[in-house]
Amino acid sequence: MTSVRLEHISKRFGQTTALADIDFTINSGELFFLLGPSGCGKSTLLRLIAGLHDPSKGKILFNDRDVTALGTDKRNAVMCFQSYALWPHMSVRENVRFGLAVRKQPKPEQDKRIADVLKLVQMEPYADRKPNQLSGGQQQRVALARALAVNPDCLLLDEPLSNLDAKLRHEMRSEIRRICKTAGYTTIYVTHDMKEALSVADRIAVMKDGKIAQIGTPGDLYHKPMNSFVADFVGSTNLLTGKVVGTDAGRYEIETPAGRVFGSAVNNGFLRDANVIVSIRPEQMQVARRTAAAGEAGPNRFTGKVLETTFLGEASEHVLAVNGQRLKVIAAPPLFNVPEELTVQFDPEDVVVLKE
Ligand code: ATP
Numbered sequence: 001m002t003s004v005r006l007e008h009i010s011k012r013f014g015q016t017t018a019l020a021d022i023d024f025t026i027n028s029g030e031l032f033f034l035l036g037p038s039g040c041g042k043s044t045l046l047r048l049i050a051g052l053h054d055p056s057k058g059k060i061l062f063n064d065r066d067v068t069a070l071g072t073d074k075r076n077a078v079m080c081f082q083s084y085a086l087w088p089h090m091s092v093r094e095n096v097r098f099g100l101a102v103r104k105q106p107k108p109e110q111d112k113r114i115a116d117v118l119k120l121v122q123m124e125p126y127a128d129r130k131p132n133q134l135s136g137g138q139q140q141r142v143a144l145a146r147a148l149a150v151n152p153d154c155l156l157l158d159e160p161l162s163n164l165d166a167k168l169r170h171e172m173r174s175e176i177r178r179i180c181k182t183a184g185y186t187t188i189y190v191t192h193d194m195k196e197a198l199s200v201a202d203r204i205a206v207m208k209d210g211k212i213a214q215i216g217t218p219g220d221l222y223h224k225p226m227n228s229f230v231a232d233f234v235g236s237t238n239l240l241t242g243k244v245v246g247t248d249a250g251r252y253e254i255e256t257p258a259g260r261v262f263g264s265a266v267n268n269g270f271l272r273d274a275n276v277i278v279s280i281r282p283e284q285m286q287v288a289r290r291t292a293a294a295g296e297a298g299p300n301r302f303t304g305k306v307l308e309t310t311f312l313g314e315a316s317e318h319v320l321a322v323n324g325q326r327l328k329v330i331a332a333p334p335l336f337n338v339p340e341e342l343t344v345q346f347d348p349e350d351v352v353v354l355k356e
Contacts (some may be wrong), residue, residue, distance in 0.1 A: 001027040002153040002186050004049060009058035011210075018044040022058070031180050033197040034165065034190045035296060036207035037233070042190040046156050049354040050079045062153055066304075078152035080237025082159045084143040086131040092118070092142050095126040100152040117145040121179055133181050137168045144176070148183050155180065157189040161196065173199050194234055198222065204292060206230050222264040228354050231279040238280045238327050241356065244270050252353050253299070254278055258325040260299045265339045275356040280316065280327075287331040290341040301345040302327070306338045324354055 004026040011019040012283055016078040019041045021173040026032045027295060029119045031332065047053045049060060051072035060067045067075040078099075086095050093114055118124045121141040131139055140160060147155055161169045177200045180187045191197055195205050198218040206213045206221060206229075214221060214230045225231035228239050242261070246253035252270060254261050263278055270276055290303055304320035304327060316335050320327045320342060329344055 003028045003186070003298050004154055004186060004188070005059075005061040006045075006049075007059040007061065009045070009048065009055045011041075011048060012055065012056045013205050017210055019048075019055075022210075022212060024205065024212065024215055025149060026186060028063075028186055029184055031177065031187045031189065031200065031202045033201040033204040033205050034207060035192065035194065035197040035233075035253065036213075037192060040207040041210040042192070042207055043158060044077070046158055046188060048155050049154065050077050051075050052079070059139055064315050076150070076152055077154040077156055077354045078147040078150060079156040079158065080143050080147040080160055084131075084139045084163075086139060086142060086146070088090055088131055091121060091128050091130060092134070092145075095131070095142055096146045096149050099146060103150060109144060109316040113149055114181055117149045120148065120182060133322060136164050137172055140164065140172065141175075141179075144179060146181075148185070152185055155183075155185045155187045155309045157187065160189070161191075161193075164320075169196075169350075176200060198234065204234075206233060208233075211324070220227070223352075225279065228279065231352060231354065232254055232293065235281060235283075236328070238282060240278050240280070240325065242278055244272050244274045244276060251348060252276075254353060256325075258322040259297055261346075261351050262264055263353045264348065266271075266354070267352040268355055270353065277354045279354060280346055282328040283315075283330040285329045285331075286348045287318070287329050287336070287342045288343050289336065290343045297343075300348060300351070301343065303341060303343050306331040306336050306340045306342060309336060309338060311335065318342070 006022050006024055009019055009022040009210050015156055034045055047290055048055055051070060088281045096114045096117060099109055100113060102218055118127055121144055122213055124291045161172050201218055203217055204221055205215045208229055221230060221234045240256040240258055242254040242256035244252050245255045251262055251264055261278055302322045304322035306318050307321050308319040310317040315330050315332050317330050
């Protein structure tokens with residue numbers, strides 16, 4: 001079991017700073033995600049861990065062993081690429097054997113290991129097929145089996161599900177978690193798909209512009225974002241600018257253009273008159289048709305007109321105009337129509353107050 005420590009890592013390509021002072025530790029056996037928009041540096045960081053790039057500054061440690069200057073073959077971090085990179089002329093069995101043969105393992109040991117990993121990824125019945133006789137999902141499993149076969153210190157997955165269609169991609173999420181957790185290897189997984197990260201990861205590092213925006217469990221990132229970038233990237237959210245007009249025991253009263261809200265901050269202390277941003281998630285609002293009996297707007301309770309409606313299947317997304325602000329809400333049926341008037345209310349616990 002191997003922990004991976006990244007110590008003040010920077011990487012420049014000419015004038016481009018791809019990574020700036022990355023410093024954190026991935027625990028042994030952890031299923032750890034690097035998540036962020038295109039160009040934020042995820043693949044560069046994965047390639048540094050694999051030994052495919054050298055850092056411009058900083059150190060990489062596997063347990064306490066400094067591997068910064070070691071080549072890929074000396075650090076036993078195995079990368080599984082988006083394209084699977086299977087040998088087309090070899091059977092599934094021979095593809096999985098490849099890394100074991102390179103390491104000169106005796107044949108009976110190779111056969112035992114191949115059987116074990118094909119069982120783990122549920123591909124035993126396909127051992128004699130060639131890659132072009134397999135579906136995309138099956139090829140993905142073989143690529144995983146080949147990477148796991150060599151007992152890696154660290155398994156590196158670069159967008160492993162991106163070539164699969166939406167349904168298979170969804171099914172493979174839990175499967176990939178099962179396989180990685182059963183095998184027990186430290187796994188570092190790159191994606192820009194927030195739902196994939198939230199549903200599979202033990203912990204996630206959200207990256208932006210070559211830096212870490214926040215590291216945490218899926219629950220931490222969703223419920224306790226530390227900045228508006230993370231709040232919006234990890235599930236989309238409504239961000240409203242506002243000013244603190246009251247503080248009481250960790251609860252803040254904020255004046256926003258949409259109306260007054262009460263909310264809490266994750267780890268910031270704000271003084272009265274501070275300019276802040278509040279995050280209110282579309283799915284954390286209770287929505288109802290506005291009636292005379294329902295009363296008027298008040299703190300954490302807005303009224304607004306439906307501007308747009310999108311049917312999502314099990315729910316619908318509505319964009320409301322609330323005092324000139326566009327507010328997204330996600331509501332279970334009934335479907336509301338343009339330009340109906342709705343009332344939305346939300347719990348102060350679900351309003352996160354962030355630094356401007
Ligand atoms: P994507 O999700 O699109 O793959 P990413 O988050 O993996 O993006 P990287 O591929 O790590 O991002 O790139 C980070 C930055 O470094 C980008 O600005 C990119 O253009 C730059 N970069 C990456 N590799 C090189 C290279 N070999 N030479 C020059 N610039 C590079």
